[in-house]
Amino acid sequence: MFRLNYILCLVPIVLFGAIGGFFYAYSVSVIQGLNTLPEINAIQAMQKLNQGTRNGVFLFTFLFTPIITLGCAALLYVRGKQMAGLFLLAAAAVYFGGSFLPTVNINVPLNHALEALDAGTLSGAEAGPIWSEYSAGWYFWNTMRAVMALIALGLAASAMHGLQRGTVVSARAQLA
Known part of the structure; x- marks a missing residue:
């Protein structure tokens, strides 16, 4: 029984870690690197990065993290692990409101x-303000997505910790 409860907490942990790490990497490295390029090149590179992001692995992780987490929360709740279920419910809500939306x-x-945009037709003078506005807004909201996913x-992780604490408490009660 404990093993299934453990897995029901572990799966959301892995999913939140994957998507939070993805957003985090963009904020601390990708956008930072793109900001060092000439703006036309940064626009072209980001266009390609965005195209590359539309893949099954990213979409599955992004779309199904809250759904899977809600399912795990419900299963834990009905299995008598209400605190763990509530922590996962809170995690899904934070992710949905702070990262998904x-x-x-x-x-x-x-x-x-x-x-x-057709970056090839932009002049440097046109590309500069476009990239600056895009980069600043995108970076801010991406960082917020990373923080909320984390x-x-x-x-x-608190849900899993609660499972472990409950096991210790149960073992102590049986020994007494």
Whole structure:
């Protein structure tokens, strides 16, 4: 029984870690590196990066993390591990509100606007303000997505910690 409960906590931890790490890497390295390029090159590179991100692994992790986490939370809750279930519910809510919704409502529309540009026809004077505005807004919201996904990771880890504490408490009660 404990092994299944453990897995029900571990799966969301791995998913939150993967997506939080993805967002984190973009904030601390990818955007930083792109900002060192001439703006036209940065626009072209980001267009290619955005195209590369649309793949099954990213989409599965991004879309199914909250769904899988809710399922794990519900299973833990009905299995009598209410605290762990509530921590996972909180993790799913934090991820959904802080990572999922900003992605859908802010970062993806910014990406689509950037992809609509024909960078080859832009002058350096035109590309500079476009990239500066895009990069600043995208970076801010991406960093928020990373922070919120990592907070969700911490909540999921708290769910697992609660499982372990419950096991220790049960063992002590049996020994007494």
